[in-house]
Amino acid sequence: MAISAAGSLEAFGWTEAWATTFARDAGLGHVPARVIAEDRGSYQLVARSGELRGAVSGRFRFEADEDPSRFPAVGDWVAVEAGLVDETVIHGVVARRTALVRQAAGPRTRAQVVAANVDVVFVVASLNADLNVRRLERYLAAAWESGAEPVVVLTKTDLRTAAEIDAALVLVGGVAAGATLLAVSAVDGRGIDALAARIGLGRTSAFVGSSGVGKSTLLNRLAGSEIAATSEVREDDARGRHTTRRRELHLVPNVGLILDTPGMRELALWDGDGLERSFVDIDALIAECRFGNCSHGGEPGCAIAAALGDGRLDVDRYASWRKLLRETAHQERRVDAVARATERRKWKQIGKSVSRHMDAKYGADGWR
Ligand code: GDP
Numbered sequence: 007m008a009i010s011a012a013g014s015l016e017a018f019g020w021t022e023a024w025a026t027t028f029a030r031d032a033g034l035g036h037v038p039a040r041v042i043a044e045d046r047g048s049y050q051l052v053a054r055s056g057e058l059r060g061a062v063s064g065r066f067r068f069e070a071d072e073d074p075s076r077f078p079a080v081g082d083w084v085a086v087e088a089g090l091v092d093e094t095v096i097h098g099v100v101a102r103r104t105a106l107v108r109q110a111a112g113p114r115t116r117a118q119v120v121a122a123n124v125d126v127v128f129v130v131a132s133l134n135a136d137l138n139v140r141r142l143e144r145y146l147a148a149a150w151e152s153g154a155e156p157v158v159v160l161t162k163t164d165l166r167t168a169a170e171i172d173a174a175l176v177l178v179g180g181v182a183a184g185a186t187l188l189a190v191s192a193v194d195g196r197g198i199d200a201l202a203a204r205i206g207l208g209r210t211s212a213f214v215g216s217s218g219v220g221k222s223t224l225l226n227r228l229a230g231s232e233i234a235a236t237s238e239v240r241e242d243d244a245r246g247r248h249t250t251r252r253r254e255l256h257l258v259p260n261v262g263l264i265l266d267t268p269g270m271r272e273l274a275l276w277d278g279d280g281l282e283r284s285f286v287d288i289d290a291l292i293a294e295c296r297f298g299n300c301s302h303g304g305e306p307g308c309a310i311a312a313a314l315g316d317g318r319l320d321v322d323r324y325a326s327w328r329k330l331l332r333e334t335a336h337q338e339r340r341v342d343a344v345a346r347a348t349e350r351r352k353w354k355q356i357g358k359s360v361s362r363h364m365d366a367k368y369g370a371d372g373w374r
């Protein structure tokens with residue numbers, strides 16, 4: 007199978023810089039491939055030779071130690087066995103530049119990467135209903151946290167007057183410092199070209215935002231077709247049956263790459279790193295508080311209290327920041343607890359094997 011519409015690995019984002027990162031893997035005789043879809047441990051890949059399917063090697067599985075964030079994710083560059091045609095073996099994941107992360111399902115607190123190596127994250131909100139800036143802040147923080155460039159997209163401008171759109175842009179500008187704002191309509195085409203221009207050949211984009219804001223409509227409009235309906239990956243399963251699955255990384259000619267995974271929409275903050283970028287105004291104020299450990303709860307010389315007092319800082323925005331901070335702090339404490347427990351388990355295991363070794367050598371009572 008050759009890469010049909012794609013033409014080259016470069017169209018999928020491969021660059022000189024990736025080649026440099028890949029040098030060690032290349033030295034081991036492996037070739038690069040990008041993950042375009044994933045289904046319960048089976049990965050759809052695109053390599054220079056074309057599309058093929060892959061699964062991680064036994065050694066990889068062992069070394070990943072059940073940590074879901076170490077397994078390949080859609081968008082990842084992976085090192086695969088060279089010379090194989092339909093099916094290959096994944097030996098490693100190339101260090102990610104960016105990662106959109108959520109908490110893995112299940113009782114254990116673990117990070118799961120829902121999309122890797124995304125260059126630009128479109129944070130989509132609709133001008134239709136009441137614009138929820140609090141929700142926007144949440145998505146923006148997650149976007150910053152991923153390491154990708156966030157772009158806020160306000161949709162459905164066709165339903166609003168020019169004055170209403172301007173007011174919304176001002177409102178959103180107040181919470182989205184550092185991010186580009188775009189106003190678009192899938193109905194009359196406003197802003198669609200500007201949106202496409204933010205992606206570009208070989209660059210990977212992703213869309214996040216609440217349900218109903220118009221993400222699917224935008225994807226289809228950019229692609230010029232129903233992406234979901236036309237982009238199924240056809241393959242044979244273990245028993246030789248044909249199965250089809252939704253492709254998750256789309257190569258759109260003249261636009262670039264669009265990554266759309268099922269987990270994308272439940273995007274949540276993983277740690278607090280995105281908050282500083284998302285709330286630069288609050289960060290700057292905190293730096294002005296008289297005390298370094300100011301809790302902003304009435305201490306003298308508190309810059310937060312002063313800004314809340316004279317209206318420079320919006321009360322709701324401050325509350326939103328506190329809430330996100332609490333959530334991520336909670337998350338971090340849980341991650342720490344899990345890490346400590348894992349560490350304890352490891353040492354217990356080592357202790358046990360040392361005991362067994364010593365028992366064998368000196369007898370159970372001889373050395374204890
Ligand atoms: P998603 O859940 O974010 O993927 O949202 P959809 O793309 O499914 O869109 C939700 C609804 O909004 C659908 O009924 C769309 O037809 C409508 N919609 C999407 N974009 C626009 C737009 O630019 N203008 C108007 N008027 N409606 C839109």
Ligand code: ZN
Binds near residue numbers: 300301303309311
């Ligand atoms: Zn303070």
